Amino acid sequence: xxxxxxxIPFGIFVVLVAFLWVGLSxxxxxxxxxxxxxxxxxxxxxxxxAPGETLSPADLKGSVWLLNVWASWCVSCRVEHPLLVxxxxxxxxxxxxxxxxxKPDDGRAWLAQHGNPYTASIVxxxxxxxxxxxxxxxxxxxxxxxxxxxxxxxxxPLTDEALQDKILPLVRQLxx
Amino acid sequence: MMAVxxxxxxxxxxxxxTAAATTMDPVPQGGNAPxxxxxxxxxxxxxxxxxxxxxQNQTLADSNADLADDLRRxxxxxxxxxxxxxxxxxxxxxxxxxxxLYNPPVKPVTWALWFGPFSLLVAxxxxxxxxxxxxxxxxxxxxxxxxxxxxxxxxxxxxxxSDD
Numbered sequence: 001x002x003x004x005x006x007x008i009p010f011g012i013f014v015v016l017v018a019f020l021w022v023g024l025s026x027x028x029x030x031x032x033x034x035x036x037x038x039x040x041x042x043x044x045x046x047x048x049x050a051p052g053e054t055l056s057p058a059d060l061k062g063s064v065w066l067l068n069v070w071a072s073w074c075v076s077c078r079v080e081h082p083l084l085v086x087x088x089x090x091x092x093x094x095x096x097x098x099x100x101x102x103k104p105d106d107g108r109a110w111l112a113q114h115g116n117p118y119t120a121s122i123v124x125x126x127x128x129x130x131x132x133x134x135x136x137x138x139x140x141x142x143x144x145x146x147x148x149x150x151x152x153x154x155x156x157p158l159t160d161e162a163l164q165d166k167i168l169p170l171v172r173q174l175x176x
Numbered sequence: 177m178m179a180v181x182x183x184x185x186x187x188x189x190x191x192x193x194t195a196a197a198t199t200m201d202p203v204p205q206g207g208n209a210p211x212x213x214x215x216x217x218x219x220x221x222x223x224x225x226x227x228x229x230x231x232q233n234q235t236l237a238d239s240n241a242d243l244a245d246d247l248r249r250x251x252x253x254x255x256x257x258x259x260x261x262x263x264x265x266x267x268x269x270x271x272x273x274x275x276x277l278y279n280p281p282v283k284p285v286t287w288a289l290w291f292g293p294f295s296l297l298v299a300x301x302x303x304x305x306x307x308x309x310x311x312x313x314x315x316x317x318x319x320x321x322x323x324x325x326x327x328x329x330x331x332x333x334x335x336x337x338s339d340d
Contacts, residue, residue: 029233101242104240127246134271136229136243 001076024137030104033134033153041121041132045122048107050101051130055096055122057148064174065140066095066167068125068158071102074138080157081114087163088117093171102131122127143167145174185207207223219252226251226268231276 035041044056068084070077084095097108097118101130104123111121124130134140152170154162212220220237226247228239236244237249247268256265268276280286 017315029273031229031273036271101246128250131246131271134273136301138273 028056029049030155031136033150033155035134035142035150036153038144038150040083040148041129043122043124043129045098045124045129048058048097048104048111048121048123049116050120051104051123053118057144058115060094064093064144064146064171065092065119065144066171067098067102067133067144068095069098069133069135069140070121071100071138072106073102074100076157077139078114080139081117081157083158083160083163084117085109085115087121088107092168093175094119098129098133099123101125101127110127112164121136142168143174179276215255218261219248219255222251222255222264223248225278226265227278229272257295 026086040057042047042057047055049052050086052073070081087093088095097120099121101124104125107121107123111118119166135138139157141154141158142150145151151174152167158167221236224235226236226239228234228236228244228247230241230243231239234241234244236247251264251268254267259267265277274280274286279288282290
Protein backbone atom coordinates (compact mmCIF):
# COMPACT_ATOMS: atom_id res chain seq x y z
CA UNK A 1 0.00 0.00 0.00
CA UNK A 2 2.86 2.40 0.82
CA UNK A 3 4.27 1.85 -2.67
CA UNK A 4 0.91 2.67 -4.29
CA UNK A 5 0.91 6.05 -2.59
CA UNK A 6 3.55 7.33 -4.96
CA UNK A 7 3.36 4.93 -7.89
CA ILE A 8 -0.23 5.90 -8.77
CA PRO A 9 0.37 9.67 -8.94
CA PHE A 10 3.67 9.04 -10.71
CA GLY A 11 1.93 6.79 -13.24
CA ILE A 12 -0.73 9.44 -13.90
CA PHE A 13 2.04 12.03 -14.31
CA VAL A 14 3.88 9.86 -16.85
CA VAL A 15 0.67 9.27 -18.88
CA LEU A 16 -0.06 13.01 -18.83
CA VAL A 17 3.45 13.87 -20.00
CA ALA A 18 3.21 11.27 -22.78
CA PHE A 19 -0.13 12.72 -23.99
CA LEU A 20 1.16 16.29 -23.90
CA TRP A 21 4.43 15.29 -25.57
CA VAL A 22 2.62 13.74 -28.53
CA GLY A 23 -0.24 16.24 -28.58
CA LEU A 24 1.88 19.38 -28.48
CA SER A 25 4.38 18.18 -31.06
CA UNK A 26 1.67 17.81 -33.70
CA UNK A 27 0.83 20.62 -36.04
CA UNK A 28 -2.82 21.58 -35.57
CA UNK A 29 -2.84 23.02 -39.10
CA UNK A 30 -2.39 19.55 -40.55
CA UNK A 31 -5.87 18.15 -40.52
CA UNK A 32 -5.83 14.53 -41.70
CA UNK A 33 -7.74 14.29 -44.95
CA UNK A 34 -10.68 11.91 -45.12
CA UNK A 35 -9.92 11.56 -48.84
CA UNK A 36 -6.92 9.27 -48.37
CA UNK A 37 -7.86 5.88 -49.84
CA UNK A 38 -10.84 7.37 -51.69
CA UNK A 39 -11.13 7.91 -55.43
CA UNK A 40 -9.90 11.34 -56.48
CA UNK A 41 -12.96 13.59 -56.92
CA UNK A 42 -13.73 13.97 -60.56
CA UNK A 43 -13.66 17.20 -62.52
CA UNK A 44 -13.24 18.42 -66.06
CA UNK A 45 -11.42 21.72 -66.23
CA UNK A 46 -9.72 23.61 -69.01
CA UNK A 47 -5.95 23.72 -69.21
CA UNK A 48 -4.15 26.88 -68.25
CA UNK A 49 -1.72 26.84 -71.18
CA ALA A 50 -4.24 25.49 -73.70
CA PRO A 51 -7.67 26.88 -72.76
CA GLY A 52 -9.36 24.90 -75.53
CA GLU A 53 -8.37 21.56 -74.00
CA THR A 54 -9.72 20.00 -70.85
CA LEU A 55 -8.38 17.50 -68.35
CA SER A 56 -10.12 15.03 -66.08
CA PRO A 57 -8.64 12.55 -63.57
CA ALA A 58 -10.24 9.83 -65.73
CA ASP A 59 -7.77 10.72 -68.52
CA LEU A 60 -4.88 9.79 -66.21
CA LYS A 61 -6.09 6.32 -65.17
CA GLY A 62 -3.28 3.81 -65.44
CA SER A 63 -0.50 6.13 -64.32
CA VAL A 64 0.65 7.46 -60.97
CA TRP A 65 0.55 11.24 -60.83
CA LEU A 66 0.83 14.16 -58.45
CA LEU A 67 -1.76 16.90 -58.20
CA ASN A 68 -0.17 20.08 -56.89
CA VAL A 69 -2.53 22.86 -55.84
CA TRP A 70 -0.92 26.24 -56.46
CA ALA A 71 -1.72 29.85 -57.24
CA SER A 72 0.14 32.95 -58.32
CA TRP A 73 -0.99 34.73 -55.14
CA CYS A 74 0.34 31.92 -52.93
CA VAL A 75 3.56 32.89 -51.20
CA SER A 76 4.47 29.46 -49.86
CA CYS A 77 4.18 28.09 -53.40
CA ARG A 78 7.38 29.96 -54.22
CA VAL A 79 9.13 28.04 -51.47
CA GLU A 80 8.31 24.62 -52.87
CA HIS A 81 8.47 25.57 -56.53
CA PRO A 82 12.21 24.86 -57.10
CA LEU A 83 11.62 21.34 -55.78
CA LEU A 84 8.84 20.78 -58.28
CA VAL A 85 10.97 22.12 -61.11
CA UNK A 86 13.74 19.73 -60.11
CA UNK A 87 11.27 16.85 -59.81
CA UNK A 88 10.00 17.57 -63.32
CA UNK A 89 13.56 17.48 -64.69
CA UNK A 90 14.15 14.09 -63.09
CA UNK A 91 11.07 12.83 -64.92
CA UNK A 92 10.06 10.45 -62.14
CA UNK A 93 6.37 11.19 -61.95
CA UNK A 94 4.10 13.56 -63.89
CA UNK A 95 2.98 16.56 -61.85
CA UNK A 96 -0.31 18.20 -62.70
CA UNK A 97 -1.09 21.62 -61.32
CA UNK A 98 -4.41 22.92 -60.08
CA UNK A 99 -4.29 26.69 -60.42
CA UNK A 100 -6.57 27.45 -57.50
CA UNK A 101 -8.71 30.61 -57.39
CA UNK A 102 -6.38 32.45 -59.69
CA LYS A 103 -6.70 34.64 -62.75
CA PRO A 104 -5.44 32.56 -65.70
CA ASP A 105 -3.31 35.47 -66.92
CA ASP A 106 -1.64 35.78 -63.50
CA GLY A 107 -1.08 32.03 -63.41
CA ARG A 108 0.56 32.00 -66.85
CA ALA A 109 2.76 34.97 -65.97
CA TRP A 110 3.81 33.27 -62.71
CA LEU A 111 4.80 30.09 -64.53
CA ALA A 112 6.74 32.12 -67.12
CA GLN A 113 8.65 33.79 -64.31
CA HIS A 114 9.30 30.82 -62.01
CA GLY A 115 9.43 27.95 -64.49
CA ASN A 116 6.74 25.45 -65.37
CA PRO A 117 7.19 21.99 -63.82
CA TYR A 118 3.68 20.85 -64.70
CA THR A 119 2.77 18.37 -67.37
CA ALA A 120 -0.39 20.46 -67.47
CA SER A 121 -2.13 22.91 -65.17
CA ILE A 122 -5.85 23.23 -64.97
CA VAL A 123 -7.79 26.29 -63.90
CA UNK A 124 -10.08 26.15 -60.86
CA UNK A 125 -11.27 29.73 -61.14
CA UNK A 126 -13.91 29.70 -58.38
CA UNK A 127 -12.35 27.07 -56.11
CA UNK A 128 -15.15 24.51 -56.51
CA UNK A 129 -12.77 21.66 -57.32
CA UNK A 130 -10.58 22.83 -54.43
CA UNK A 131 -13.52 22.28 -52.08
CA UNK A 132 -14.06 18.78 -53.49
CA UNK A 133 -10.41 18.02 -52.72
CA UNK A 134 -10.70 19.50 -49.21
CA UNK A 135 -8.14 22.18 -50.00
CA UNK A 136 -7.77 24.70 -47.20
CA UNK A 137 -4.16 25.80 -47.33
CA UNK A 138 -2.36 26.23 -50.63
CA UNK A 139 0.00 24.65 -51.57
CA UNK A 140 -1.21 21.09 -51.20
CA UNK A 141 -0.03 18.01 -53.06
CA UNK A 142 -1.90 14.78 -53.66
CA UNK A 143 -0.41 11.46 -54.75
CA UNK A 144 -2.90 9.60 -56.96
CA UNK A 145 -2.38 5.98 -57.96
CA UNK A 146 -3.08 4.08 -61.19
CA UNK A 147 -6.64 3.35 -60.14
CA UNK A 148 -7.30 7.03 -59.51
CA UNK A 149 -7.25 6.68 -55.71
CA UNK A 150 -5.71 9.38 -53.49
CA UNK A 151 -2.89 7.77 -51.51
CA UNK A 152 -1.23 10.71 -49.79
CA UNK A 153 -1.77 14.38 -49.16
CA UNK A 154 0.92 16.90 -48.33
CA UNK A 155 -0.48 20.00 -46.65
CA UNK A 156 1.63 23.09 -47.09
CA PRO A 157 4.80 23.40 -49.13
CA LEU A 158 6.69 20.30 -50.22
CA THR A 159 10.00 19.83 -48.49
CA ASP A 160 13.01 17.89 -49.65
CA GLU A 161 12.48 15.64 -46.62
CA ALA A 162 8.81 14.92 -47.38
CA LEU A 163 9.68 14.26 -50.99
CA GLN A 164 12.57 11.86 -50.31
CA ASP A 165 11.10 10.10 -47.27
CA LYS A 166 7.42 9.82 -48.14
CA ILE A 167 6.30 10.91 -51.55
CA LEU A 168 8.94 9.43 -53.87
CA PRO A 169 9.12 6.02 -52.12
CA LEU A 170 5.31 5.86 -52.26
CA VAL A 171 5.32 6.84 -55.94
CA ARG A 172 7.90 4.14 -56.78
CA GLN A 173 5.90 1.55 -54.87
CA LEU A 174 2.68 2.55 -56.65
CA UNK A 175 4.35 2.54 -60.06
CA UNK A 176 5.25 -1.13 -59.82
CA MET B 177 -9.93 79.44 -18.09
CA MET B 178 -8.19 76.78 -20.14
CA ALA B 179 -9.96 74.09 -18.17
CA VAL B 180 -13.36 75.61 -18.83
CA UNK B 181 -12.63 75.85 -22.54
CA UNK B 182 -11.38 72.29 -22.72
CA UNK B 183 -14.53 71.15 -20.96
CA UNK B 184 -16.70 73.04 -23.42
CA UNK B 185 -14.86 71.51 -26.38
CA UNK B 186 -15.20 68.05 -24.89
CA UNK B 187 -18.90 68.52 -24.31
CA UNK B 188 -19.36 69.69 -27.91
CA UNK B 189 -17.47 66.65 -29.18
CA UNK B 190 -19.55 64.29 -27.08
CA UNK B 191 -22.73 65.87 -28.35
CA UNK B 192 -21.51 65.52 -31.93
CA UNK B 193 -20.76 61.84 -31.29
CA THR B 194 -24.18 61.06 -29.90
CA ALA B 195 -25.80 62.92 -32.77
CA ALA B 196 -23.79 60.87 -35.25
CA ALA B 197 -24.65 57.67 -33.41
CA THR B 198 -28.37 58.31 -33.54
CA THR B 199 -28.35 59.03 -37.25
CA MET B 200 -26.45 55.77 -38.02
CA ASP B 201 -28.17 52.43 -38.33
CA PRO B 202 -27.12 50.16 -35.52
CA VAL B 203 -24.98 47.29 -36.75
CA PRO B 204 -26.73 44.03 -35.92
CA GLN B 205 -24.60 42.15 -33.43
CA GLY B 206 -25.43 38.60 -32.47
CA GLY B 207 -29.09 37.64 -32.56
CA ASN B 208 -30.98 37.73 -35.80
CA ALA B 209 -31.57 40.96 -37.59
CA PRO B 210 -35.26 41.58 -38.22
CA UNK B 211 -34.87 41.38 -42.00
CA UNK B 212 -33.48 37.83 -42.01
CA UNK B 213 -35.39 35.19 -43.90
CA UNK B 214 -35.98 31.69 -42.55
CA UNK B 215 -33.20 30.45 -44.83
CA UNK B 216 -30.76 33.04 -43.48
CA UNK B 217 -31.57 32.02 -39.92
CA UNK B 218 -31.09 28.37 -40.79
CA UNK B 219 -27.81 29.03 -42.60
CA UNK B 220 -26.49 31.16 -39.77
CA UNK B 221 -27.23 28.44 -37.23
CA UNK B 222 -25.68 25.80 -39.46
CA UNK B 223 -22.57 27.90 -40.15
CA UNK B 224 -22.05 28.49 -36.46
CA UNK B 225 -21.72 24.70 -36.02
CA UNK B 226 -19.04 24.45 -38.69
CA UNK B 227 -15.37 25.24 -38.32
CA UNK B 228 -13.36 27.40 -40.65
CA UNK B 229 -10.31 25.36 -41.70
CA UNK B 230 -8.14 28.42 -42.17
CA UNK B 231 -8.69 30.18 -38.85
CA GLN B 232 -9.37 27.09 -36.86
CA ASN B 233 -10.86 28.70 -33.77
CA GLN B 234 -13.54 30.49 -35.72
CA THR B 235 -16.83 29.20 -37.02
CA LEU B 236 -17.73 29.45 -40.66
CA ALA B 237 -20.21 32.14 -39.67
CA ASP B 238 -17.57 34.33 -37.99
CA SER B 239 -14.62 33.87 -40.29
CA ASN B 240 -13.57 36.38 -42.91
CA ALA B 241 -11.22 33.95 -44.62
CA ASP B 242 -11.59 33.56 -48.34
CA LEU B 243 -12.25 29.84 -47.99
CA ALA B 244 -14.97 30.51 -45.42
CA ASP B 245 -16.64 32.76 -47.98
CA ASP B 246 -16.53 29.97 -50.56
CA LEU B 247 -17.81 27.40 -48.10
CA ARG B 248 -20.67 29.67 -47.00
CA ARG B 249 -21.60 30.07 -50.65
CA UNK B 250 -21.42 26.30 -51.09
CA UNK B 251 -23.57 25.69 -48.00
CA UNK B 252 -26.15 28.18 -49.29
CA UNK B 253 -26.22 26.52 -52.72
CA UNK B 254 -26.70 23.11 -51.12
CA UNK B 255 -29.44 24.42 -48.85
CA UNK B 256 -31.24 26.04 -51.79
CA UNK B 257 -31.08 22.76 -53.71
CA UNK B 258 -33.12 21.17 -50.91
CA UNK B 259 -30.34 19.41 -48.97
CA UNK B 260 -30.97 18.88 -45.26
CA UNK B 261 -28.61 20.13 -42.54
CA UNK B 262 -27.33 16.58 -42.11
CA UNK B 263 -26.65 16.26 -45.86
CA UNK B 264 -24.70 19.52 -45.84
CA UNK B 265 -22.64 18.45 -42.83
CA UNK B 266 -21.94 15.07 -44.45
CA UNK B 267 -20.85 16.88 -47.62
CA UNK B 268 -18.28 18.93 -45.69
CA UNK B 269 -17.13 16.01 -43.51
CA UNK B 270 -16.47 13.94 -46.66
CA UNK B 271 -14.07 16.65 -47.82
CA UNK B 272 -12.53 18.09 -44.67
CA UNK B 273 -13.09 15.38 -42.05
CA UNK B 274 -14.84 15.50 -38.68
CA UNK B 275 -12.68 18.51 -37.84
CA UNK B 276 -15.17 20.82 -39.60
CA LEU B 277 -17.80 19.96 -37.01
CA TYR B 278 -17.65 21.92 -33.77
CA ASN B 279 -19.49 19.03 -32.12
CA PRO B 280 -17.42 15.91 -32.78
CA PRO B 281 -19.62 12.86 -33.52
CA VAL B 282 -19.81 10.07 -30.94
CA LYS B 283 -17.90 7.09 -32.39
CA PRO B 284 -15.22 4.70 -31.10
CA VAL B 285 -12.33 7.13 -31.85
CA THR B 286 -14.02 9.91 -29.92
CA TRP B 287 -15.21 7.82 -26.98
CA ALA B 288 -12.28 8.97 -24.86
CA LEU B 289 -13.23 12.56 -25.68
CA TRP B 290 -16.91 12.19 -24.87
CA PHE B 291 -16.81 9.77 -21.95
CA GLY B 292 -13.26 10.33 -20.61
CA PRO B 293 -14.15 13.25 -18.33
CA PHE B 294 -17.16 11.40 -16.89
CA SER B 295 -15.19 8.22 -16.25
CA LEU B 296 -12.50 10.31 -14.54
CA LEU B 297 -15.21 11.90 -12.41
CA VAL B 298 -16.62 8.48 -11.47
CA ALA B 299 -13.09 7.21 -10.68
CA UNK B 300 -12.52 10.29 -8.51
CA UNK B 301 -15.77 9.73 -6.60
CA UNK B 302 -14.84 6.05 -6.02
CA UNK B 303 -11.38 6.99 -4.70
CA UNK B 304 -12.91 9.72 -2.51
CA UNK B 305 -15.50 7.22 -1.14
CA UNK B 306 -12.88 4.55 -0.37
CA UNK B 307 -10.55 7.03 1.35
CA UNK B 308 -13.44 8.51 3.31
CA UNK B 309 -14.61 5.06 4.51
CA UNK B 310 -11.09 4.12 5.53
CA UNK B 311 -10.62 7.37 7.47
CA UNK B 312 -14.00 7.02 9.18
CA UNK B 313 -13.13 3.49 10.25
CA UNK B 314 -9.70 4.57 11.49
CA UNK B 315 -11.22 7.54 13.32
CA UNK B 316 -13.85 5.32 14.96
CA UNK B 317 -11.10 2.94 16.16
CA UNK B 318 -9.03 5.86 17.46
CA UNK B 319 -11.87 7.37 19.49
CA UNK B 320 -12.62 4.10 21.26
CA UNK B 321 -8.93 3.57 22.05
CA UNK B 322 -8.45 7.20 22.99
CA UNK B 323 -11.67 7.06 25.04
CA UNK B 324 -10.37 4.42 27.42
CA UNK B 325 -6.96 5.99 27.68
CA UNK B 326 -8.48 9.43 28.27
CA UNK B 327 -10.78 7.99 30.94
CA UNK B 328 -7.85 6.32 32.58
CA UNK B 329 -5.79 9.50 32.37
CA UNK B 330 -8.61 11.52 33.84
CA UNK B 331 -9.16 9.03 36.62
CA UNK B 332 -5.43 9.01 37.34
CA UNK B 333 -5.38 12.81 37.41
CA UNK B 334 -8.38 12.89 39.72
CA UNK B 335 -6.76 10.25 41.95
CA UNK B 336 -3.53 12.24 42.00
CA UNK B 337 -5.42 15.39 42.93
CA SER B 338 -7.32 13.69 45.72
CA ASP B 339 -4.01 12.61 47.23
CA ASP B 340 -3.05 16.24 47.82
